Structures are given as structure tokens and as C-alpha cells.
Amino acid sequence: MTVPPGAGPDAVAPDDRLLMDTFMSQYRLPAVAAADRLGLFPALAGTPADAGQLARAHGLDHHGTSVLLEFLAAQGYLAVHGGRYHLTPSAHAFLLPGGARYWGPMLGLGWDERCAAVRHVVTTGTPAGYRGKGIWETHERSPRHGEQFARAMHAHSAAPAAVLADRLDLAGCASLLEVAGGVGTFAMALARRNPHLKATVMDLPVVEREGERLLAEAGLADRVVLRTGDMFTDPWPDAQDRVLLADVLSDWDDAHCRTLLERARTSLAAGGRLLVHQVLPDDAARLSPAVTGYSLALAVMTGGRLRTLPELTGLLTEAGFADCTATPVYGHYALVTARPA
Numbered sequence: 001m002t003v004p005p006g007a008g009p010d011a012v013a014p015d016d017r018l019l020m021d022t023f024m025s026q027y028r029l030p031a032v033a034a035a036d037r038l039g040l041f042p043a044l045a046g047t048p049a050d051a052g053q054l055a056r057a058h059g060l061d062h063h064g065t066s067v068l069l070e071f072l073a074a075q076g077y078l079a080v081h082g083g084r085y086h087l088t089p090s091a092h093a094f095l096l097p098g099g100a101r102y103w104g105p106m107l108g109l110g111w112d113e114r115c116a117a118v119r120h121v122v123t124t125g126t127p128a129g130y131r132g133k134g135i136w137e138t139h140e141r142s143p144r145h146g147e148q149f150a151r152a153m154h155a156h157s158a159a160p161a162a163v164l165a166d167r168l169d170l171a172g173c174a175s176l177l178e179v180a181g182g183v184g185t186f187a188m189a190l191a192r193r194n195p196h197l198k199a200t201v202m203d204l205p206v207v208e209r210e211g212e213r214l215l216a217e218a219g220l221a222d223r224v225v226l227r228t229g230d231m232f233t234d235p236w237p238d239a240q241d242r243v244l245l246a247d248v249l250s251d252w253d254d255a256h257c258r259t260l261l262e263r264a265r266t267s268l269a270a271g272g273r274l275l276v277h278q279v280l281p282d283d284a285a286r287l288s289p290a291v292t293g294y295s296l297a298l299a300v301m302t303g304g305r306l307r308t309l310p311e312l313t314g315l316l317t318e319a320g321f322a323d324c325t326a327t328p329v330y331g332h333y334a335l336v337t338a339r340p341a
């Protein structure tokens, strides 16, 4: 077998930003096509506006409009000056109906369900999920979808989980609860790296079969326990040294996040810490089509959102946490830690 240059055991593994970029690119055309159908380009050509002003003037949802505009700006169709969105020269040339070079009919050729889903979230502020059906309810009703999603989460979390396990110091921690942990990708990586650690993974029943298979394959079934249930209504184990929420808060609105954070606080042992691992958008990320596309994908699929560190810190403080600290970990991901105040 020929090993490609740079792929030997000592090669530094690339992070997953290229894959994130490719995956989120599925929302590029839908964002432009939905903005075109909603008349946002001529509206902004006439009156540059911020997301709130544009949403109010056109009866749109503020958050949906905001994530759409950020993604269009990261793609190069809009530019922000003084907090207002303006058309770039490309948008002026090709996205104004009536113009000689207007691309609207061409965008119409690409109109599909995903375009309609983006338009739906921008007009109503509610997620489109799977053809209008809630994502988590669909997974429970249709195990085929649920298991496919669980495998997808495992694939996308394997690398960030391994890097987090390398970087996170869990010396002195005996227990970790991973909430909405899917098949337990993070818990398994952390348990593999920390032989003294016992972990509980909570998630919906649909992940059970694949989770148990992976745990047995990893030889970790004695230290990582999968506990199925609803994280909003079923009890969480208490006296945990760490509670981990990896890519969880970004699936939910603020009210659901408050519930999860309050439950996390009461599950922690004295001296315990909350760990929140997710993409944390900063000013640079506003320029990234992968991160802004991810924000739009969350709004469309789950009704959740990516939160900046100040937004996350606000929620954590309200839920009774203090000492919120963020550390970049891998690709676009960061780890935020906090302790009960």
C-alpha cells in the first residue's frame, strides 16, 4: 500500500473545516434563492438595513432574517457598513429583478425543498425539520432516520471528540454525564483517554442499538453506560464531576437551554464543572460560509442557533453558573467551562 505524502503516523491531522465547508455548502443556493424570492435584494438595494429593520419592514422573522443575511454576507452577496447590509457589486449586477443580467430565472431552476425550507424559517421563524415534521420526533417515529442521524453525528464528532480527549485534563474526575450524547462519541473518547473515568450518556431511545454496538466494539461497556430517556423530563444522575453538552445547546431556543443548564447545575457534585463543546462564532466566523451556513442549517432543521460567547455566558449566568471560560479546541469548535456559582 502506498502512503500518500504527509499521511504517515507522524503527520499532523488536518481539522474538519474543509468538510464543514463542503457540508454546509448545501445551503448556499437555497439562501440566495430564498432571498431572491422574498425580494430581499431589491429591498436592500433601495434601503440598506440591519436584520431587525428588514424583518420589520417585510413581516419576516428577526432571527431567521439575521442568520440568512449573515450567510449571504459570508458568501459575498452582501457587505455590512455601519451595521447595515448593502448589496455587493455581484448582487447589484445579478440579483436585481429587471436588470439585464438578472439571475432570478436561473435560481428558479435550482428551487427545491431546501430552498423552500429556508424561505419557511425566514418567514415564520419556525424550523422546517424534515418536510415540516420535527427532527427529534421524526427520529423516534422512524428508527431508520434516527439511526442514520446517530451514525452521522458519530462520524462528525469522532475527530473533535478525540482532540478534546487529548486536551482536556480530567485528572481527579471519577464521573461524567454526557447529555444528548448521541451514541456516546465524546464519552467514549474521554473514557478511553481516562481509565479512571465512568461516564453516563443520556439520549433518546433511538440511539440505543447503535450506541450499544459501538460501546461493545470499543470494549468500554463496563465504564460507559447508555441511559435512554428524555433529557427535559427524565431524571439526570446527580453528584457528577463533569456534565458535558456537546452540540446540544445549539439545537434549542433560550427557554429550552435554560432548562438544560439548570438541570446540569443540579446534577453536578460540589466542585464539579459544566463543559459545553460547540462551534462558537466570533467576529472572524462571521466571514466564514461554513459557520454562517451552519447557523442557517440549525435554524432550518432544529430551530436552534449558534451563540457567541457573550450570549452563552448570559445564559450560563442566569442558570447559576460562574467563571465561564472559552478555549478554542478544534476546527471551529471551542470548549466553554463553568462552575456552579
Ligand SMILES: C[S@@+](CC[C@H](N)C(=O)[O-])C[C@H]1O[C@@H](n2cnc3c(N)ncnc32)[C@H](O)[C@@H]1O
Pocket: 136, 153, 154, 157, 179, 180, 181, 182, 183, 185, 186, 202, 203, 204, 207, 229, 230, 231, 232, 245, 246, 247, 248, 251
Ligand atoms: C446534534 S446531536 C449531538 C450528539 C452528540 N452530542 C454529538 O455531539 O455527537 C443532538 C442530540 O440530541 C438528542 N436529543 C434531542 N432531543 C432529546 C431529548 N429530548 N432527550 C435526550 N436527547 C435528545 C438527539 O437524539 C441527538 O443525539
